[in-house]
Amino acid sequence: MNSISASASDFLRAEHVTMRYGGFTALSDVSVSFPKGQLTAIIGPNGAGKGTLFNVLSGAFPPSEGKVIYEGADITGTPQHKFARLGIAKSFQITNVFPQLSAQENVRIAIQALSCRYDIWSPRSGLKAMQEQAAQLLDMVGLTDHHHRLAANLAHGEQRSLEIAMALACDPRLLLLDEPTAGMSPEETVVMMDLITQLASERTVILVEHKMKLVMGICNRLIVLHHGEFLAEGTPDDIRNNDEVRRVYLGQGNH
Amino acid sequence: MSEIPMNTGEMQVSGRRLSDLVKLVARHRVIAVLAFMSVFPFIMPYEALAVNILIYGLFALGFNMVFGYMGVLSFGHAAFFGMGSYGTGIAIVHFGAPWPVAIGLGVVVAGITAMIMGAMAIRSRGIYFAMVTLALAQCVYYLIYQMSDWSGGEDGLTGVTIGEIDLGVVSFNLLDPTAKYYFMFTFVALAVFIFSRILASPFGAVLEAIRENENRARACGYNVQLTKWITFVISGLFCGLAGALNAIHLSVVPIESLHYHLSGQAVMMALLGGMGTFFGPFVGAMAFLLLEDVITLITIHWQLFLGITFMIFVLFFPKGIWGSILHWVSR
Amino acid sequence: MDGITLNLFALQLFTGLALGSVFVLLAVGLSLIFGLLTVVNFAHGAFYMVGAYVGVFVLGLTGNFWFTLAAVPVVVGSMGVVVERYLVRPLYGRGIDYPLLLTFGLGMALVEVVRIVYGLEGVPFDTPKELRGAVDLGFGFFPLYRLFLIGITTVLVMVLWLFIEKTSYGLVIRAGARDPEIVRVLGIDISKVWLIVFAIGTGVAGLAGVLSAPMRSVIPDMGSTVLVEAFVVTVVGGMGSLVGAVVAGLLVGVVVSMTSLFWPSLTDLSMFALMAAVLLVRPQGLFGKKGLMG
Numbered sequence: 001m002n003s004i005s006a007s008a009s010d011f012l013r014a015e016h017v018t019m020r021y022g023g024f025t026a027l028s029d030v031s032v033s034f035p036k037g038q039l040t041a042i043i044g045p046n047g048a049g050k051g052t053l054f055n056v057l058s059g060a061f062p063p064s065e066g067k068v069i070y071e072g073a074d075i076t077g078t079p080q081h082k083f084a085r086l087g088i089a090k091s092f093q094i095t096n097v098f099p100q101l102s103a104q105e106n107v108r109i110a111i112q113a114l115s116c117r118y119d120i121w122s123p124r125s126g127l128k129a130m131q132e133q134a135a136q137l138l139d140m141v142g143l144t145d146h147h148h149r150l151a152a153n154l155a156h157g158e159q160r161s162l163e164i165a166m167a168l169a170c171d172p173r174l175l176l177l178d179e180p181t182a183g184m185s186p187e188e189t190v191v192m193m194d195l196i197t198q199l200a201s202e203r204t205v206i207l208v209e210h211k212m213k214l215v216m217g218i219c220n221r222l223i224v225l226h227h228g229e230f231l232a233e234g235t236p237d238d239i240r241n242n243d244e245v246r247r248v249y250l251g252q253g254n255h
Numbered sequence: 256m257s258e259i260p261m262n263t264g265e266m267q268v269s270g271r272r273l274s275d276l277v278k279l280v281a282r283h284r285v286i287a288v289l290a291f292m293s294v295f296p297f298i299m300p301y302e303a304l305a306v307n308i309l310i311y312g313l314f315a316l317g318f319n320m321v322f323g324y325m326g327v328l329s330f331g332h333a334a335f336f337g338m339g340s341y342g343t344g345i346a347i348v349h350f351g352a353p354w355p356v357a358i359g360l361g362v363v364v365a366g367i368t369a370m371i372m373g374a375m376a377i378r379s380r381g382i383y384f385a386m387v388t389l390a391l392a393q394c395v396y397y398l399i400y401q402m403s404d405w406s407g408g409e410d411g412l413t414g415v416t417i418g419e420i421d422l423g424v425v426s427f428n429l430l431d432p433t434a435k436y437y438f439m440f441t442f443v444a445l446a447v448f449i450f451s452r453i454l455a456s457p458f459g460a461v462l463e464a465i466r467e468n469e470n471r472a473r474a475c476g477y478n479v480q481l482t483k484w485i486t487f488v489i490s491g492l493f494c495g496l497a498g499a500l501n502a503i504h505l506s507v508v509p510i511e512s513l514h515y516h517l518s519g520q521a522v523m524m525a526l527l528g529g530m531g532t533f534f535g536p537f538v539g540a541m542a543f544l545l546l547e548d549v550i551t552l553i554t555i556h557w558q559l560f561l562g563i564t565f566m567i568f569v570l571f572f573p574k575g576i577w578g579s580i581l582h583w584v585s586r
Numbered sequence: 587m588d589g590i591t592l593n594l595f596a597l598q599l600f601t602g603l604a605l606g607s608v609f610v611l612l613a614v615g616l617s618l619i620f621g622l623l624t625v626v627n628f629a630h631g632a633f634y635m636v637g638a639y640v641g642v643f644v645l646g647l648t649g650n651f652w653f654t655l656a657a658v659p660v661v662v663g664s665m666g667v668v669v670e671r672y673l674v675r676p677l678y679g680r681g682i683d684y685p686l687l688l689t690f691g692l693g694m695a696l697v698e699v700v701r702i703v704y705g706l707e708g709v710p711f712d713t714p715k716e717l718r719g720a721v722d723l724g725f726g727f728f729p730l731y732r733l734f735l736i737g738i739t740t741v742l743v744m745v746l747w748l749f750i751e752k753t754s755y756g757l758v759i760r761a762g763a764r765d766p767e768i769v770r771v772l773g774i775d776i777s778k779v780w781l782i783v784f785a786i787g788t789g790v791a792g793l794a795g796v797l798s799a800p801m802r803s804v805i806p807d808m809g810s811t812v813l814v815e816a817f818v819v820t821v822v823g824g825m826g827s828l829v830g831a832v833v834a835g836l837l838v839g840v841v842v843s844m845t846s847l848f849w850p851s852l853t854d855l856s857m858f859a860l861m862a863a864v865l866l867v868r869p870q871g872l873f874g875k876k877g878l879m880g
Contacts, residue, residue, distance in 0.1 A: 079478070080473045080474060081473050081474075081475075081476050081477055081478045081479065082476070083474070083476070084474070084475055084476030085476055089474075090474060092470075092471075092474070096468060096470060096471045096474070097467075097468065097471065098463070098464055098467035098468050098471060098472075099467055099468070100463075100467055101463060101464070101467060105460070108460075109460050109461070109464045109472075109475060110475045110476075112457050112460060112461075113475040113476035113477050114476060116457045117457075117458075117461065117476075117477055117478070117482070118458055118482075118485065119456055119457045119458055120452075120453045120456045120458040120459075120489070121452055121453070121456055122456060122457070123452070123455050123456065124455055124456060124457055124459065124460055125455070127457065166471075166475065169475070170475075170476060328683045328686070328687075375862060375865050375866065376865075378865070378869040379821075379865070379869055381682060382620075382624065382626050382682050382683070382686065382825075383821070383825060385626065385683075385686060386626060386817045386820065386821055386825075387821055387865065389814065389817060390814060390817050390818050390821060390858065390861055391858070391861075391862075393814045393858070394855065394858035394861075394862070397854040397855050397858070398855060400854070401851060401852075401854070401855070515814065516810075519690060519694075522687065522690070523691075526687065556698050556701065556702055558694050558695070558697065558698040559694075559695050559698035559699060559702070561691075561694060561695075562691045562692065562693070562694035562695030562696075562698065563691070563695050564691075565687070565690070565691035565694070566673065566688055566691040566692060566695070569677070569684055569687045569688045569691060570673070570676060570677070570688065573680070573684065
């Protein structure tokens, strides 16, 4: 139906994905692919189905129809908790941390999920390597001074950074970010965008974003959805010059 | 507290000392509990009350793993306490099993009950879980009630006596209240040690993660359902041990050991003491049983007092006694 | 199957429906409160018991059963208003477990208050004169009072259904159950809706109490088992679903009644077996929405 061909080089691919809630169709026969090592943004106006596509790709729920292929394997319907072990990590649109635990413990728990999930006997304090790794990740996302603060007491932007650090804990090959700058101040947004660019240099990143201008400068590719359907894809320049996109998206109010 | 501003420096110092003490206690929580409990019978009005606090403290401790640490409210823990009691009781009464075997059997039976109940209830989330566990536990109640040849039905199971205990080096009689206390204390001490190890383990961190944010824990890569089930079973083992000890303590197993009112008692003790804190369940059990002891001297309507007290705690002191102390000290 | 067993079967079916009627009333109240307030009312059994005792009191005062039947839901519902306004409301937004814990404590206190007033012993509650005796249903004689119970439950459920589905107030309730924000945006005070729904739920529980008073003995502990039965029915039917409450209530009633006919010793266990089966096959309950369950 569109330019996507099922080439073997595709890292992640959605094939004819449809999502229905009762009588409402949130996504209708969407087929898109994400090449390895690129920063792709999924954009579209409100109600375009970005969030639904994100949830399907990240395994929050299986699609009503269609398949999700990751590194050549069908991962449709794989339980959410197995995604981290597949090397797929995500951040949520709404801030999602462990509020009453310290920032470092937040990240350490995310790291621990890869190696010891059911060890009920050895003391936690012995997991020195994990703690150091957690500290490094916190430094990396700019939370150097906040290792021991409760996540609940961090500022909004800091919580979002903490979430990125947690997502990085499994050293993901694929990072899915759902509106990472939602609710952030302009200053925080700039810092976050820098961080995302940096992360994208080492792995495949898929970003869902409402504000088109924000992602134009940093991403390699854009996918535009509209009313739950695939509308366009291409480089930022392609999209900027696409009349249809202009009509449904840019014309509707300057984002 | 103080209206004289000049005193604040001094107060901070004493506050720091106090919080240092609390930190010390928290760091060596097993030793602190055991040290307190080893002298406990001497501060209680009578030993039987001390034994009760020991047993119900253990019961509330086990329950607290699910409620306080993992954040899942179960109203079915009476089933584990009760099956621990009946397992031990039936082994002694019907098979003449020696006491170590009987206690072990009680714990195992409670664990199996928790496995089955957990597997059925764990698929239900949130608030549903409390209802489902309550109903399943009540099912166990009727089941045991029906098996009156084994369980004694309505009258309960009588004759759970083990009398003289000969350990080779020492021998003592459980009719001696002090000996009985320290006999029970040994088991509870072991359980408290194991419990503390589990909480301090990586698995303990997963419990807290689930309590804090189930979805996030899942996204991190934890199998939340399986973790919940395992925790439910471990918690059931502790409650089963409490039940097993209670059967020996009372020499009978009343059918009420399985009733959901007992589950409610575990809930109340954990909340009164402070859910999600290590000492909370024992503090709660102590407050609960001491109050019961005092109030029932004055009036038979202890339940009215209890119901109102519990509502006051839910409304105004949800952190419980020990939780509030911790909060106050750490400020 | 010969004629006699068939008749017995039919009679037992009706007995089950009468038993189920009480379950329906209990579960409808529980489900309504949960559907809107996401509060599991652990004092539901206690309100049922209080309903029976208020019935005893009012009947003793007036001697009029019909007046009693009208007065009980009003009195118990008013108690519900006070409870929601002053005890449950401060707990909204504090975690879903707190209202549940509070109502648990409340239930315990209510039972003890009744014990103080009426003592531990049961009090008699006579079947009203007009409803004594039995009617010939063609396949056997069936107690008139139980037939009346089935009838009044049917009427009540119809009225509730019409209220919720056809009135503008019901529209607000349905909208509120989906999303309290929507109702707030419309400029309606959602807390008032919650208050009324809590009152209706407890009032219906009280009515169930007084209605079953002539059949079950009126004792302070009567709500304790009933609470468990109401939970079983709600789990079977699906939390927050009125249709589920009705279907499951009748189903559980019939299952219990049939079990007592064929395997008397398993009567107490039958409803739990049904619940276990539902949990395994359809954990959200027969009519429950998926969202509540994992």
